[in-house]
Amino acid sequence: MTFAVSVGGRRVECAAGQTLLDACLRAGVWMPNSCNQGTCGTCKLTVLSGEVDHGASPLDTLTVEERGAGLALACQARPLGDVTVGGGAEGRTTHPLRDLSATVLEVADIARDTRRVLLGLAEPLAFEAGQYVELVVPGSGARRQYSLANTADEDKVLELHVRRVPGGVATDGWLFAGLAAGDTVSATGPLGDFHLPPETEDDGGPMVLIGGGTGLAPLVGIARTALRRQPGRQVLLYHGVRGAADLYDLERLGELAEEHRGFEFVPVLSEEPDPAYRGGFPTDAFVEDVGSARGWSGWLCGPPPMVEAGVKAFKRRRMAPRHIHREKFTPADALG
Known part of the structure; x- marks a missing residue:
């Protein structure tokens, strides 16, 4: 089942259970986004018509009053039917969000509790310098965000800098525990608005x-x-x-x-x-x-x-x- 999302004069198909932000970014339709965890409020928008499920939207980011006024977090909200939202930009596009399968090329210690991870892609990823990718932590379903150290033309080998978080599901449990060259990593990207203007x-x-x-x-x-x-x-x-x-x-x-x-x-x-x-x-x-x-x-x-x-x-x-x-x-x- 899919629903129609109208934003900034464009129409996007959104599957049941898919967030508004994910649907728009995959269609190449820009929507403001930063943390994509519901904590920063960057993707806050107005639902002009229709209804959404707010999912795991934190109350300190999206208050009860804001929900009542029709506001929603695009990274958490899922449509319950066709919706029209305000919050995108008329005609503005972005590099389409993609699911990626990457091969670990290198894992190297570069500083105290810090590693450089190089991920090789079969196909280039279009992005802007400063954006990030989400990695899927094997066996947990958890997703973690890591910024790219690349310029946009370095699009087939992604460079991540990872600092160990004591007890972290992704770091202590994976990236600092057993990740090695040759492993396959599932990722999604590009994400975030932290980049130079055109x-x-x-x-x-x-x-x-x-x-x-x-x-x-x-x-x-x-x-x-x-x-x-x-x-x-x-x-x-x-x-x-x-x-x-x-x-x-x-x-x-x-x-x-x-x-x-x-x-x-x-x-x-x-x-x-x-x-x-x-x-x-x-x-x-x-x-x-x-x-x-x-x-x-x-x-x-x-x-x-x-x-x-x-x-x-x-x-x-x-x-x-x-x-x-x-x-x-x-x-x-x-x-x-």
Whole structure:
């Protein structure tokens, strides 16, 4: 059984039990999305006609009052019949969401409790640098999100940076336990709105990117994409971690700095001082380094407290709110 979903002037077929977001993205119809777990509220939309099942929508993200007013979370809501919703953009498209079967090419320890996982695809995946994929954890049915460190032309070998979550179903139970080259992995992607605007809409202005832990991953792809578009662009990339043992990709980012005079990589250690690196928090380092961020764009990816501190730091330096982009990393095992 399928239902018709009308959004942004387009009609999408949605199977019974399928979420509104999944149906739209698979059809290449854009809908705002970020966490796809019901926790961020990015995909909140208005049901203009028809009814939906709110599923597992958390009450702190979608209140009883909001439900009564016709609001729904597209990543959780499933239609009970034909529906019309507001929340998409007229005529805007996206790379279609796909189910993927990938082969593990490499699993390598790159920092303390951090691994790089390379996944090979039989067919290229169209995506934007900064987006992510969901992996299906074997035997559990659980799904976990991991950002891509790739640029869009690196579309047949996906690079993921994974940090171990103690007791995590995906990390301790799989990615750090027995995943090996040659294994087959089921995934879905691309997902998320954390990416550069199209080249025709990119003004080429200065950028600052701040990543906490493996929040560095999407920023690597975004920074490399921005510098490929405008090789002389000013790009500051801060990586905040606890100690030097948590740093990685220093060689790759050092080479990027040698190739592009406007690029600077700044590692910042918060808990374990080392004379070779700056101490404190990356958001504070940015405030120390940049007197004014008018005309800049800002990119934040990492734990929620770091992202929230980054937003405040950017605004303190007069960055326009519309130019602040954020992606919060919340371990799925901590959501329940």
